[in-house]
Amino acid sequence: MLPAKPPVHESVLDAIGGTPLIRLAALGAGLAAPVYAKVEFLGIGGSVKDRAALAMVLAAERDGLLRPGGTIVEATSGNTGIGLAIVGRQRGYRVIAGVADKASAEKSDILRAYGAEVVLAPTVVPMEDPSHLYHVVRRLAEEIPGAWLADQYDNPANPDAHIRTTGPEIWDQTGGRVTHFVAGVGTGGTITGTGEYLKEVSGGAVTVVGADPESSIYGGGDGSPYFVESIGHFVHPDTVEDRWPESYRKEVVDVMEQIPDRESLVTTRRLAREEGILAGPSSGTAVAAALRVARELGPDDLVVVLLPDSGRSYLSKVHSDAWMRQWGFLEESQDEASQARRQGRGQESQEGEPQGLRPLLDGAGPVVAVHADATVGGALETLDGAPGGVAPVVLARAARPYGVSAIEVVGSVSRDALVAALADGSAKPAAALGALVGPALPTVGVGQSVAEARAALGATHPGVLVLVDGRAVGVLPRTALVG
Structure with a gap:
């Protein structure tokens, strides 16, 4: 039997949607419930x-918000x-994309x-900061005649x-x-719309699962940064005021699965190597959540997990061994499959654990950090427990659970520098750290390796x-690396 004839389109816009489902046979091996991936990166x-x-765009044109x-x-x-x-370019518009600098x-x-024209702006600043991406794009929309802010959130x-x-296609x-149905939550539009449709058409029988980075606020994390x-x-x-997007209706989501960054990134890489699916890290988060859910299900169940984008946009990050090792997600001698087995099955065995810099950290205790708003005197007290008398300066005012x-x-501070400033009168104990x-x-x-740490x-640096x-997880002072 010949396969169905591929569609013929008059425009790339007609090719949006209609993505296939692909069973995750390797990652889902041994599970009673089949897991199918909705591979959205195969869209145009x-x-x-x-x-x-x-x-x-079509809604904005219809409502008169976007004109020729x-x-x-x-x-x-x-x-x-x-x-x-x-x-936008297909329909004759100028497009300006404000992109997060991370x-x-x-x-x-x-x-x-x-x-498109690209404007980079930070997001790791307070929402009220005028340099935040949120405000940058709004100023552009206000200043450019005939501009329309899409405002996906x-x-x-x-x-x-x-x-x-999406919902009707999956059904x-x-x-x-x-x-x-399993999907990540960003603006919330995908999981809200798809989940709402599937719940309605199934009479409420479909369970909607949100996949969220472990520290994300959506799933109950502490709100600290993550790498997905x-x-x-x-x-x-x-x-001052945390604001959730209106595109996300949390009542649609029945369960939230919090996925640690390492599990997300390792699962992303396994998708490529074991399933032949080169996807982005948010796909790894969603698949990790889907596999957790599927382990508790039977043969009458069927899990669909949405993979939002392609790994081709992350070749310099999650799909790079060097990047993964640089940020501490890959360790020498520890293969990704063994990591995934421990995460998936809850095994705590340390057999075959890597060496790397771990031996040098033994007995170092938790990292000592000075908060950016600390006083000189307060910082000195904190530095009493810091290896080599040096510590990172961080944004968070209090310890984060993760x-x-x-x-x-955002910087570092050393005991020697603070003592010297107090001695010569250039700083007072109650003064802010400042310069x-x-x-x-x-x-x-x-x-x-130790050689890489020395490099x-x-x-000039007092430590790494x-x-x-x-x-x-710790600071290694210069004395620990060079003797």
Whole structure:
């Protein structure tokens, strides 16, 4: 029997949606319930956000918000901007994408390739900070004549796109057999719209599962930074009012699975190596959650997990061994399959654990950090327990349950510098640290070698900050590395 004839389209916009389901036979081996991946990166723009982009532009045109010759402006981690660039340029609009400065470089390159203008802005600042990406794009939309802010976080056309397309596709593709739908939560549009449709058409029988980075606020985390792009909800410690997107209706989600960064990233890499599916890290988060859910199900159940985007946008990050080791997600002698088995089965065996820098950290205790708003006197008290009298300076005012994220480290401070400043009168005990904060310590992953740590140390740094899963676990002073 010949396969179905591939569709013929008059425009790339007609090719948005209609992505296949692929069974995860390798990662799902041994599970009674089948797990199928909705591979959204096979869409025309390489991500699920094409659907929302098209829906938002068409709605804006219909409502008179976007007129011929206008400009589309949006804040994006990359994917929505790419979708808007494709749709917008096809329909004759200028497109400006405000991109988070922590997003992968590949995404900005792709945006420019599609003809969008890219403006980089920070997101690891308080929401009230005028330099925050949220405010940057709003100023652009106000200042440019004929500009329209897509505002995916609060635009009802975002979840509506999935009510009309993604949900019906999954229901039809599974013949109504789907019992569990798993997706990450970013703007919330995908899980809200798809989940709402599947619940309605199934009479409430479909369970909707949110996959969330462990420290994300959505799933009950502490709001500290994480290393999975495009999903979750980070809250800067100085943010006054936390605001959730209107595109996300949390009542649609029945269960939230909190996935540690390492499990997300390792699962992403296993998707490529064992399933032949090169996806982004948020796909790894969703698949890790789907596998957790499927382990508790039977043969009458069917799990569909949505994979939002392609791994081609993350070749310099999750799919790079060097990047994974640099941030402490890969360790020498520890293969990813054994990591995944321990995470999936709850095994605690340390057999075959790597060496790397771990032996040098033995007995060092938890990392000692000085908070950015500390006084000189307070910092000195904290430094009493710091190895080598040096400590990172961090954004968080109080200890976070998941530890200090490397993203929150803004500098370093040494006991010698503070004592000298007090002695010569240039600082007082009650004064803020201010200019006494030095450059941030160089970071090394726990799986890197002593030679690599020495290279990072250089000739002037007093120590290095050692990372496990992107979080600081200790400081190795110069004396511990060079003797």
